Amino acid sequence: MIGVFDSGHGGLTTLAALQRDLSEQTFLYLGDHANAPYGSRTPGEITALTRAALQSLFDRGCTLVIIACNTAAAAALRDLQQGWLAREYPRHRALGVFVPVIEALSGRGWADDNPPDDGADQRIAIFATQATVASGAFPREMAYRARNVDIRQVACPGLVEALEAGQTGQARALARDFAGRLDGFVPDKVFLGCTHYPLVADAFAAGLAPGTPILSQPDCVAASLRDYLTRHPRHGDLPGDTSRETAYPTITYLTTGDPAQVRSAARALTGHDFDFRSL
Template identity: 45%
Template sequence: MIGVFDSGHGGLTVLRALVDAAPDRPFVYLGDHAAAPYGPRSEDNIYRLTIAGMDRLFAQGCRLIVIACNTAAAVALRRLQQEWLPSAHPGRNVLGVLVPMVEAITRVPWMIDTVPPDHLAEPRSVGIFATAATVNSGSFPREIGKRAPSVRVVQQACPDLVPLIERGASDDEIEPAVAGYVRVLLDKMGSQPLDTVVLGCTHYPLVRHLFARALPPGVEVLCQPTLTARSLEQYLDRHPEYRPDPAERGLRFFTTGDAALVSELAGRFFGHPTPFERLR
């Protein structure tokens, strides 16, 4: 069984792509709505909350978890993989959404921490739109820089977007915020043209059209759900130990918050009704 973890609704965009790519696999989703959003929190707090989420999903029988929250993945993933997971849950693993995006931008596998001598990445510029915690962690520029130092990375925190999207705000309400963040990032670019932007929060695919409208023509917009699904398929091909038990079936949704309220709002992210259960 594969777990998918997010601070709220955003990870449902990733879950939908995973289910579409592997409809026969059982998935368990957990949204930590009681503690959302993670973006304004301290790194230590995010780390503790992420570990608590992992423990809840492992207790549900998951053997592999995808952290579908950029904030949690950027701040906590490497540390929990190295310090917590081997002793707390040996034989199980946790992956994150940041890795497939870095691989897509740099065209270098994640396990390679330094640039191969024969790898010549073309000079280009990448804009990152993300939560404040993801931006402050420096994970995107650090990991991209290791693998493709010729790529210029410019980041822009978007603190208003997750609250707006989570409460189901209309495009008319969200568009001014998106346009404002795009203007600030373009100002940071100066005279250098922008080639690609990363929507570095799993909520943002729902407003991809607003980013595309605000950005200059020709800028590529990368979203994480499809990249994450493709990466997970490749990982599962390499790790047959995570094949599902024949008795495991279906799709379950859990939240640490108000299950009725979460169920009402979450369908927009997943594409059809999502009956959440409360998980303490």
């Protein structure tokens, strides 16, 4: 069983792609709605909340967790991997969602430690939370892999809050406004650096130059996870394997918030029903 964790509803966009491309797997989704959003929190708070979420999923039988929150992945994952996880859970894995995007943008594998390639003067715009932008994780990791890449980051305060509250009209207006804040910078590619943002991807597109390609993070993550499970099959369910007894259906949804409110907001955002239960 694979855990998928997000600060709130954003990870549902990643989970949908995982379910589509890895239908043989069992998923346990945890939304930390009681503490959302993470984007305005300190690195210490983000790390503590991420660790608590990982612990909850490990306790429920997950040996692999996808941190479907760019803020948590950017601000907390490296320290947790090198510290707490290495000490307490050496056989468990927590993987972040921005690694597959860096691989897609740079054309380089994460473990490739060769000198940076020529990025051919790419211009990339990244829209993300305040904490993700402040972490510098995306430009830092790109610099390790590609030269001559011009990255413009735009922090989007208030957008996650609007989405979490199910205020889709306000969220769409904010997304279009943020997309227009590039101040003459014309990107070759756009990356929505928060898993909530694909919920209003069309609003971002409306504020950009027509035809500007927006990278699909959920698709990148799904392809990367399939490759990972091919190399590390012990962390997933093999097709036709009935040896793993589980009390969970194919997907279970847990929340630290009020399940009724979370279900209502999720339906307002996605048009789908999710049977969220209390953690």
